[in-house]
Amino acid sequence: MIKGALTFIAIIGVTTIWALGWTSLCWLVGASINLKISTSVLLGALLGPLGLVTVLTLGTLERRKALGIRDLPVRVESRTSNPFS
Amino acid sequence: MNNPFQNKSIEIPRFTTVVQSSEGQPRILLPITLAVMVFIGAMMPWIVIRPLGENHNSFNLTNVPGGIGVLITVLVAVVTSSIVMIWRRVTGMIMLSLAVASLGWMAAISGMLLGVVSSFIPAIEVAGIDLSKAQVGQGSGVVVSVIFSLILAFLCVRQLEPIAQYSPSFEFPVIQLASLIPMLIVTGTVHQGWLVLGNPEAQWHAEVPGDSLLGSGILIMVLWLGLGLWLTSAVFRRPIVMRLAGSLAIALSFVTLVYTVLVWIGGRALVWLLPSSVEGWASVNTEASLYTTALSAIAIGILGIVGIVTASRERVIRLKDQSQFGSLIIPTSDLFAYILMFFAVLWVIFKIVAR
Numbered sequence: 001m002i003k004g005a006l007t008f009i010a011i012i013g014v015t016t017i018w019a020l021g022w023t024s025l026c027w028l029v030g031a032s033i034n035l036k037i038s039t040s041v042l043l044g045a046l047l048g049p050l051g052l053v054t055v056l057t058l059g060t061l062e063r064r065k066a067l068g069i070r071d072l073p074v075r076v077e078s079r080t081s082n083p084f085s
Numbered sequence: 086m087n088n089p090f091q092n093k094s095i096e097i098p099r100f101t102t103v104v105q106s107s108e109g110q111p112r113i114l115l116p117i118t119l120a121v122m123v124f125i126g127a128m129m130p131w132i133v134i135r136p137l138g139e140n141h142n143s144f145n146l147t148n149v150p151g152g153i154g155v156l157i158t159v160l161v162a163v164v165t166s167s168i169v170m171i172w173r174r175v176t177g178m179i180m181l182s183l184a185v186a187s188l189g190w191m192a193a194i195s196g197m198l199l200g201v202v203s204s205f206i207p208a209i210e211v212a213g214i215d216l217s218k219a220q221v222g223q224g225s226g227v228v229v230s231v232i233f234s235l236i237l238a239f240l241c242v243r244q245l246e247p248i249a250q251y252s253p254s255f256e257f258p259v260i261q262l263a264s265l266i267p268m269l270i271v272t273g274t275v276h277q278g279w280l281v282l283g284n285p286e287a288q289w290h291a292e293v294p295g296d297s298l299l300g301s302g303i304l305i306m307v308l309w310l311g312l313g314l315w316l317t318s319a320v321f322r323r324p325i326v327m328r329l330a331g332s333l334a335i336a337l338s339f340v341t342l343v344y345t346v347l348v349w350i351g352g353r354a355l356v357w358l359l360p361s362s363v364e365g366w367a368s369v370n371t372e373a374s375l376y377t378t379a380l381s382a383i384a385i386g387i388l389g390i391v392g393i394v395t396a397s398r399e400r401v402i403r404l405k406d407q408s409q410f411g412s413l414i415i416p417t418s419d420l421f422a423y424i425l426m427f428f429a430v431l432w433v434i435f436k437i438v439a440r
Binding site: 050 | 186245314316329
């Protein structure tokens with residue numbers, strides 16, 4: 001019983017530390033590139049390390065936009081309609 | 086813009102939530118189904134122990150003391166989030182995603198801890214290969230849990246500003262979609278036996294999976310990063326992101342291919358060096374997963390090149406809001422959920438039959 005309770009606390013604790021760690025990191029990086037705090041925090045909490053990659057990508061795109069570099073959306077060459085219909 | 090994941094019956098809320106959706110509210114069934122899939126992943130093997138010459142033993146969260154408690158806690162969080170979703174769709178969806186992401190992270194952390202566990206096993210050197218590293222491996226449940234929690238997370242982050250500006254409509258870019266398939270295959274095959282030393286029918290045999298090789302930890306990490314970058318490029322839809330994902334895919338493909346070729350050459354060399362099949366023990370068999378990994382690596386590389394070349398003019402599969410089957414009209418989002426449910430039911434039936 002005690003072993004189970006301690007393991008439960010350990011698993012939840014490690015996962016919380018992991019999530020909080022990535023959230024904090026994304027928050028710090030996001031704040032340094034002027035991203036919305038809620039966006040950076042949620043990206044870190046939901047995506048972990050990939051959230052950091054997404055924050056950096058988003059930061060790069062936003063910075064390029066601020067510098068006047070236009071990252072045009074991809075031009076759709078061909079569209080296939082709904083494969084389920 | 087056309088969004089098949091939009092629930093037409095619900096209007097954009099006037100209240101301010103943590104996030105603001107740019108294009109209506111997501112539907113409720115798909116996020117819940119994705120959460121169920123993460124739970125199914127948690128029931129599948131997370132850690133596989135391969136003792137020499139014996140059957141595989143697999144473990145997951147339910148085998149750990151307190152593991153059931155963890156699952157029940159997450160389940161309570163999922164049910165609460167689902168109830169919140171009825172009134173505040175995006176907020177509930179983010180809560181749901183956070184709940185199941187914790188399961189995904191537990192799976193990922195268990196995979197990372199494997200390196201620590203295997204370091205405690207004394208080295209067993211056979212022809213220069215340390216078989217101790219091959220005795221502990223990651224199970225398929227980790228891939229299932231992490232992938233479905235990531236998909237749900239990406240569905241959520243699409244609702245965030247300013248990401249919503251970069252991802253205005255829900256179309257499936259063909260290259261990104263196609264690239265994910267070989268990458269997902271490699272995430273599975275890298276944990277399976279590439280070489281089998283000895284005969285599986287004999288008393289002693291040992292498997293050498295891809296994850297037991299030197300530097301494979303970094304390779305697996307970059308593989309997940311590559312997967313994430315393709316998913317990111319599917320959300321952001323900007324040529325620069327696509328080129329970044331494509332470049333990483335090419336590098337990843339090259340390294341994975343080198344690994345498989347070296348293992349294949351090593352296996353051939355062992356066959357040549359070892360005395361010819363002493364009681365079946367000295368045999369070296371190259372497994373199908375090695376060839377599958379090599380072919381997938383080639384596909385990743387080719388798709389990476391195609392991705393870079395066609396970064397600014399891509400092909401997409403555009404989904405309609407709903408699909409019609411005779412007189413039955415099903416929203417596309419729900420259709421995806423039904424397909425996933427079908428596979429979930431198949432898995433349950435398989436588990437019952439195999440028991």
